Amino acid sequence: MRLSTEFRDLCRRHKLSATHQRQVIFETLQSLHSHPSPEVLYERVRREIPSISLATVYKNLKTFVEAGMLREVSLHHGTLRVDSNPHPHHHLVCASCKAIMDLDAASLAPIRLKSKLPKGFQVQRFSVDIIGLCRRCSRTRRGTVSSS
Amino acid sequence: MRLSTEFRDLCRRHKLSATHQRQVIFETLQSLHSHPSPEVLYERVRREIPSISLATVYKNLKTFVEAGMLREVSLHHGTLRVDSNPHPHHHLVCASCKAIMDLDAASLAPIRLKSKLPKGFQVQRFSVDIIGLCRRCSRTRRGTVSSS
DNA sequence: CTAGATGCAAACAGTTTGCGTCACT
DNA sequence: AGTGACGCAAACTGTTTGCATCTAG
Numbered sequence: 001m002r003l004s005t006e007f008r009d010l011c012r013r014h015k016l017s018a019t020h021q022r023q024v025i026f027e028t029l030q031s032l033h034s035h036p037s038p039e040v041l042y043e044r045v046r047r048e049i050p051s052i053s054l055a056t057v058y059k060n061l062k063t064f065v066e067a068g069m070l071r072e073v074s075l076h077h078g079t080l081r082v083d084s085n086p087h088p089h090h091h092l093v094c095a096s097c098k099a100i101m102d103l104d105a106a107s108l109a110p111i112r113l114k115s116k117l118p119k120g121f122q123v124q125r126f127s128v129d130i131i132g133l134c135r136r137c138s139r140t141r142r143g144t145v146s147s148s
Numbered sequence: 149m150r151l152s153t154e155f156r157d158l159c160r161r162h163k164l165s166a167t168h169q170r171q172v173i174f175e176t177l178q179s180l181h182s183h184p185s186p187e188v189l190y191e192r193v194r195r196e197i198p199s200i201s202l203a204t205v206y207k208n209l210k211t212f213v214e215a216g217m218l219r220e221v222s223l224h225h226g227t228l229r230v231d232s233n234p235h236p237h238h239h240l241v242c243a244s245c246k247a248i249m250d251l252d253a254a255s256l257a258p259i260r261l262k263s264k265l266p267k268g269f270q271v272q273r274f275s276v277d278i279i280g281l282c283r284r285c286s287r288t289r290r291g292t293v294s295s296s
Numbered sequence: 297c298t299a300g301a302t303g304c305a306a307a308c309a310g311t312t313t314g315c316g317t318c319a320c321t
Numbered sequence: 322a323g324t325g326a327c328g329c330a331a332a333c334t335g336t337t338t339g340c341a342t343c344t345a346g
Contacts, residue, residue, distance in 0.1 A: 017300070017345055017346070018345075030232045033249070035230065035248040037228065037229065038227070038336085039227075051303080052303080053302070053304065054303095055302080055305095055336090058337070059337085061230055064230070065230060072230055072231070074223075074225070076222040076224075076225050077224050077225050078228075078309080079185040080226075082213060082219065082221060083218060083220070084217070091183075100221060102181060103265070107263045108260065109257070109261075110257075111256060111259070111276065113256060114255055115254070117251070118283070120283025121249075121280055121281070122281045122286045123280040124281070126276060126279070127278075129274070130265070130274055130275075131275055132269055132271040133272070134266075135268025138268060138269075138270045139268070165320055166320075167326060167327080168319095170326090187310080199328075200328080201327070201328045201329065202328095203311085203313085206311060207312085207326080208326090210311095210312090226311085226334085227335070228335085
């Protein structure tokens with residue numbers, strides 16, 4: 001079903017079977033330069049494939065992330081996290097167990113803008129996440145959710 | 149009920165009434181140097197106040213955030229966002245409408261560590277969010293969810 | 297032909313809300 | 322004394338899962 005060779009190749013490289021739904025989901029995502037919620041993406045994709053189901057969108061987003069074709073913008077969607085540390089600081093985030101540790105702002109060279117931002121955007125603050133594996137997770141299976 | 153003067157003052161400054169539950173929630177959060185999920189925080193707080201309800205924890209987290217005593221770690225908990233942009237880049241995040249825009253990595257001075265990270269942490273990548281108000285939101289009610 | 301993808305509906309997890317009672321100011 | 326906080330249970334929203342059918346390879 002009219003799948004582009006580009007998308008076929010991309011899927012082959014990532015060891016996924018190429019389906020029409022996947023191509024439309026992936027390409028819609030790329031064409032949008034924002035990072036829409038699954039719901040919004042679903043509405044967009046529905047214009048192309050009216051019969052697609054929301055579950056398929058979710059399943060494929062997960063598949064793409066696992067295959068490395070997409071990355072999650074925030075590792076903490078799904079649960080509220082708050083910060084009571086009033087000092088300027090950054091976060092160390094474990095990609096595996098999702099733990100968040102504070103890192104003093106002085107540990108990083110100051111963030112400096114080198115070019116103009118899009119017109120009208122008013123900066124409030126910078127937030128830096130250093131993403132990786134915490135000691136515990138890097139000792140066990142790398143990149144997988146730890147068992148204990 | 150045995151509330152510390154410190155906490156009383158903190159609440160007064162933020163125009164909140166000081167309750168035992170609030171003090172325990174807030175101080176538990178501060179004593180933990182991680183950023184636990186509401187569920188985990190609830191379990192901790194329950195050791196002090198066995199009768200507290202999870203709803204109270206949620207209500208107060210929200211109250212504290214609104215009062216400015218806490219800040220949300222991620223503005224996108226509650227909805228999955230993915231990134232299909234393979235080029236190194238940062239994100240402009242609108243604190244009001246939650247829109248995410250890409251910003252080329254070259255727009256920011258390179259992130260450099262000035263000190264050692266906690267032992268055993270393996271860095272995978274840096275993720276920088278520039279948080280503020282997008283053009284649209286900064287034109288309308290500042291900091292509030294836009295109506296249209 | 298077979299493994300895996302899809303669509304649907306039902307199940308889940310995290311969060312919010314309504315309401316009667318209780319506590320702070 | 323009155324406003325607002327608490328605790329409970331029910332409602333919601335976003336996401337996942339089970340299963341029957343269909344499709345890519």
